[in-house]
Amino acid sequence: MADVLNGEPYPSTPQELFKSITAQGEIVRSLKAEKAPKDEIDSAVKQLLSLKINYKEVTGQDYNADSPPTNSRPNNSGEPGTTEGEEDFVDPWTVQTSSAKGIDYDKLIVRFGSSKIDKTLIDRIERVIGQKPHHFLRRGIFFSHRDMNNILDAYENKKPFYLYTGRGPSSEAMHVGHLIPFIFTKWLQDVFNVPLVIQMTDDEKYLWKELTLEQAYGYTIENAKDIIACGFDINKTFIFSDLEYMGSSPGFYKNVVKIQKHVTFNQVKGIFGFTDSDCIGKISFPAIQAAPSFSNSFPQIFKDRTDIQCLIPCAIDQDPYFRMTRDVAPKIGYPKPALLHSSFFPALQGAQTKMSASDPNSSIFLTDTAKQIKNKVNKHAFSGGKDTIEEHRQLGGNCDIDVSFMYLTFFLEDDDKLEQIRQDYTSGAMLTGELKKTLIEVLQPLIANHQARRKEITEDIVKQFMTPRKLFYDFQ
Amino acid sequence: MADVLNGEPYPSTPQELFKSITAQGEIVRSLKAEKAPKDEIDSAVKQLLSLKINYKEVTGQDYNADSPPTNSRPNNSGEPGTTEGEEDFVDPWTVQTSSAKGIDYDKLIVRFGSSKIDKTLIDRIERVIGQKPHHFLRRGIFFSHRDMNNILDAYENKKPFYLYTGRGPSSEAMHVGHLIPFIFTKWLQDVFNVPLVIQMTDDEKYLWKELTLEQAYGYTIENAKDIIACGFDINKTFIFSDLEYMGSSPGFYKNVVKIQKHVTFNQVKGIFGFTDSDCIGKISFPAIQAAPSFSNSFPQIFKDRTDIQCLIPCAIDQDPYFRMTRDVAPKIGYPKPALLHSSFFPALQGAQTKMSASDPNSSIFLTDTAKQIKNKVNKHAFSGGKDTIEEHRQLGGNCDIDVSFMYLTFFLEDDDKLEQIRQDYTSGAMLTGELKKTLIEVLQPLIANHQARRKEITEDIVKQFMTPRKLFYDFQ
Numbered sequence: 001m002a003d004v005l006n007g008e009p010y011p012s013t014p015q016e017l018f019k020s021i022t023a024q025g026e027i028v029r030s031l032k033a034e035k036a037p038k039d040e041i042d043s044a045v046k047q048l049l050s051l052k053i054n055y056k057e058v059t060g061q062d063y064n065a066d067s068p069p070t071n072s073r074p075n076n077s078g079e080p081g082t083t084e085g086e087e088d089f090v091d092p093w094t095v096q097t098s099s100a101k102g103i104d105y106d107k108l109i110v111r112f113g114s115s116k117i118d119k120t121l122i123d124r125i126e127r128v129i130g131q132k133p134h135h136f137l138r139r140g141i142f143f144s145h146r147d148m149n150n151i152l153d154a155y156e157n158k159k160p161f162y163l164y165t166g167r168g169p170s171s172e173a174m175h176v177g178h179l180i181p182f183i184f185t186k187w188l189q190d191v192f193n194v195p196l197v198i199q200m201t202d203d204e205k206y207l208w209k210e211l212t213l214e215q216a217y218g219y220t221i222e223n224a225k226d227i228i229a230c231g232f233d234i235n236k237t238f239i240f241s242d243l244e245y246m247g248s249s250p251g252f253y254k255n256v257v258k259i260q261k262h263v264t265f266n267q268v269k270g271i272f273g274f275t276d277s278d279c280i281g282k283i284s285f286p287a288i289q290a291a292p293s294f295s296n297s298f299p300q301i302f303k304d305r306t307d308i309q310c311l312i313p314c315a316i317d318q319d320p321y322f323r324m325t326r327d328v329a330p331k332i333g334y335p336k337p338a339l340l341h342s343s344f345f346p347a348l349q350g351a352q353t354k355m356s357a358s359d360p361n362s363s364i365f366l367t368d369t370a371k372q373i374k375n376k377v378n379k380h381a382f383s384g385g386k387d388t389i390e391e392h393r394q395l396g397g398n399c400d401i402d403v404s405f406m407y408l409t410f411f412l413e414d415d416d417k418l419e420q421i422r423q424d425y426t427s428g429a430m431l432t433g434e435l436k437k438t439l440i441e442v443l444q445p446l447i448a449n450h451q452a453r454r455k456e457i458t459e460d461i462v463k464q465f466m467t468p469r470k471l472f473y474d475f476q
Numbered sequence: 477m478a479d480v481l482n483g484e485p486y487p488s489t490p491q492e493l494f495k496s497i498t499a500q501g502e503i504v505r506s507l508k509a510e511k512a513p514k515d516e517i518d519s520a521v522k523q524l525l526s527l528k529i530n531y532k533e534v535t536g537q538d539y540n541a542d543s544p545p546t547n548s549r550p551n552n553s554g555e556p557g558t559t560e561g562e563e564d565f566v567d568p569w570t571v572q573t574s575s576a577k578g579i580d581y582d583k584l585i586v587r588f589g590s591s592k593i594d595k596t597l598i599d600r601i602e603r604v605i606g607q608k609p610h611h612f613l614r615r616g617i618f619f620s621h622r623d624m625n626n627i628l629d630a631y632e633n634k635k636p637f638y639l640y641t642g643r644g645p646s647s648e649a650m651h652v653g654h655l656i657p658f659i660f661t662k663w664l665q666d667v668f669n670v671p672l673v674i675q676m677t678d679d680e681k682y683l684w685k686e687l688t689l690e691q692a693y694g695y696t697i698e699n700a701k702d703i704i705a706c707g708f709d710i711n712k713t714f715i716f717s718d719l720e721y722m723g724s725s726p727g728f729y730k731n732v733v734k735i736q737k738h739v740t741f742n743q744v745k746g747i748f749g750f751t752d753s754d755c756i757g758k759i760s761f762p763a764i765q766a767a768p769s770f771s772n773s774f775p776q777i778f779k780d781r782t783d784i785q786c787l788i789p790c791a792i793d794q795d796p797y798f799r800m801t802r803d804v805a806p807k808i809g810y811p812k813p814a815l816l817h818s819s820f821f822p823a824l825q826g827a828q829t830k831m832s833a834s835d836p837n838s839s840i841f842l843t844d845t846a847k848q849i850k851n852k853v854n855k856h857a858f859s860g861g862k863d864t865i866e867e868h869r870q871l872g873g874n875c876d877i878d879v880s881f882m883y884l885t886f887f888l889e890d891d892d893k894l895e896q897i898r899q900d901y902t903s904g905a906m907l908t909g910e911l912k913k914t915l916i917e918v919l920q921p922l923i924a925n926h927q928a929r930r931k932e933i934t935e936d937i938v939k940q941f942m943t944p945r946k947l948f949y950d951f952q
């Protein structure tokens with residue numbers, strides 16, 4: 001191909017532009033080396049110049065191969081800034097906004113070059129599966145996608161595809177926010193009846209955190225229990241630890257090394273903001289998160305088939321990994337994975353940040369008791385209500401910034417009831433205390449039921465899910 | 477530790493100094509962050525300043541964290557230069573000297589910070605093993621080492637150790653020079669009766685060359701036959717393909733990721749001259765060549781023992797990998813590998829370069845017929861003789877630059893005969909034609925015997941050598 005974009009949306013961040021210029025430069029060089037036809041070279045050079053002009057517009061600086069743009073993190077300490085008017089920042093390690101409404105997802109779609117999940121797509125999903133789409137879709141919690149129409153085409157044509165999602169096991173403690181992609185993925189597995197692979201990136205956590213390999217693997221096992229408790233079908237689901245699976249699969253490492261051959265340090269620098277002081281493990285890790293996107297990474301499931309497309313439901317902060325994966329896929333002869341992106345689950349304190357597993361009051365944990373849930377919601381859930389009852393009755397509350405209401409959009413399945421609450425709270429008919437009570441009454445049984453299901457998950461069941469094996473599904 | 481050198485020889489190359497400064501800087505920062513005692517910080521700062529002064533002396537420039545010294549390759553094309561007076565250059569991909577005598581190995585020992593294999597060490601080896609050391613040791617072909625005395629201590633104290641060597645399978649064609657480390661390693665295995673692991677870096681060759689994974693793996697199998705034909709004991713030898721073993725060992729990847737966590741891009745940039753345009757596979761590969769240095773990479777052989785020291789016989793150009801490995805070892809709680817370094821086997825055209833598998837006339841290949849050997853030696857072996865017989869008789873030949881004589885030092889085992897040839901050729905009593913004839917008569921049966929042994933190596937035998945399994949040896 002003579003154009004690095006190859007039909008992909010035009011890059012808009014300095015990092016993406018830098019990456020595209022580097023790649024397009026390589027294309028021009030190889031066309032010249034191959035003595036390609038003049039018009040082909042001219043067109044590639046034109047594309048290169050256009051990218052460079054855009055780069056200068058966006059960064060105010062000329063392109064310089066030796067100095068990629070820094071991934072302008074909000075500040076060096078990793079602490080979220082609070083200055084008004086700052087741009088949102090989203091990458092796999094930092095999510096930051098200054099707005100109490102949370103990240104501006106419409107802007108993020110433009111910036112990441114993905115597509116909005118609009119009514120047309122939701123309607124098509126409903127038609128294809130013959131049932132009401134999950135409320136995460138109906139309510140815009142999964143709000144962005146890449147190539148979802150390809151997946152629906154495949155399903156309609158009875159062509160196989162599979163699901164891939166994952167988790168970085170950084171501690172034993174998982175909170176309700178961590179369940180979002182798994183709840184949705186289970187629904188996808190049920191309606192499409194397809195195999196699912198779940199990657200536990202314990203190697204990543206070992207590389208990024210102060211953990212031993214044994215601790216990271218221990219978290220994999222504990223987190224796997226919570227994931228299994230979401231109800232996945234053991235006949236259609238394979239959960240794997242990177243640390244373990246790399247050493248027990250004939251196909252996984254081969255794909256990792258294929259991907260690693262086709263991604264340069266300049267590229268991961270641009271996409272992930274790595275620096276020369278980062279360890280070589282971090283630098284090469286993106287290939288390990290990319291590899292499960294390709295079906296022959298799982299020969300026990302798909303044999304040596306390389307043509308089975310993958311659909312990845314994940315939070316939008318993981319998209320950089322899969323933008324990179326989609327860049328590489330055609331170079332190594334594999335289909336690009338499709339994606340469904342979710343918004344972030346807000347911290348109790350407000351939608352400015354993601355929840356933190358290290359702050360017990362920032363979220364509802366899967367181990368919380370009914371009493372803890374009640375106290376946390378009452379004490380910590382940021383309210384969009386007014387300061388006094390009188391004022392609230394008169395002016396009404398603000399659902400857009402009220403964390404209890406946001407949580408209800410995630411977990412209260414009844415659309416009518418949710419709409420009623422919105423109206424009552426907005427009008428002032430419903431008080432903050434009543435709203436919180438409703439949320440508590442939704443969360444308490446949800447968590448209690450999860451805990452009951454998790455209690456049934458024995459080490460042996462975990463082992464079964466984590467054993468590389470054949471899966472049962474329709475298109476075998 | 478407050479000193480990055482930690483007993484290691486003081487770094488002398490710009491690359492090593494840069495790396496030490498970076499590491500020492502990190503030590504100073506962490507001491508300050510931990511609020512360590514003032515004298516400890518002062519001593520670390522002093523060491524840092526001393527390194528920076530040395531860096532300026534060696535490079536003529538101030539240390540700048542953002543611009544590591546380039547690994548000043550002789551020129552960009554990769555072609556060997558021939559200008560007189562240039563410094564020798566040695567790294568895993570390029571070996572270059574302007575001297576017909578070959579690399580100046582004494583200088584290389586100083587530059588790499590290794591130790592000379594001197595008479596004292598050779599005498600100790602003879603005492604310890606109770607037999608005459610291999611002629612590769614007696615003749616200085618293996619000329620440099622790290623920590624060989626530790627290995628001899630271990631052997632004397634009946635403590636276990638193991639051997640590790642390897643090959644990058646870049647083509648089916650192996651030449652006699654490729655056999656040197658294997659011939660020597662077989663001798664070490666015989667005299668010490670220890671297990672041996674042989675790494676085939678087919679992943680490396682895939683990353684560096686225009687090869688498919690299948691081609692690289694195919695070369696592994698073909699090259700393994702030539703290696704097995706050297707006579708290794710199947711009960712004590714495990715040969716592995718990286719592409720295959722990574723996916724079949726529970727211990728290997730865990731060590732790879734441990735190493736990758738403790739090496740930064742700055743470090744591999746300094747050691748190997750990688751750039752931002754290199755693929756992330758190359759950047760992380762050094763950890764894969766390092767991992768077999770640690771015994772728990774082979775749980776089927778050593779179970780979970782991490783304390784069994786490793787001895788690596790290899791050509792000196794591989795030392796950068798193991799300098800890095802020795803840096804990392806104490807950080808992850810493993811013993812540093814010991815090394816025995818060989819000099820380079822000269823090309824037929826002269827000792828200025830290593831032989832090249834891509835030029836059939838640059839060396840004697842293991843597939844050459846008796847006739848090809850005769851023709852190649854007669855036609856291409858660079859001669860240290862004089863232009864006319866009269867002149868030669870009068871002035872004598874120069875063994876130091878004569879490739880036929882060099883080859884005899886590798887392959888003619890009889891010390892007395894070799895010494896006689898040296899005297900006769902130097903005096904002019906022996907003519908170049910006679911010297912070449914002697915070499916041909918040594919090489920022809922050597923290659924024919926190798927071919928006969930290789931013919932006996934079936935796919936099944938290769939498979940046995942390459943199956944992860946228990947090995948038999950004394951200290952189990």
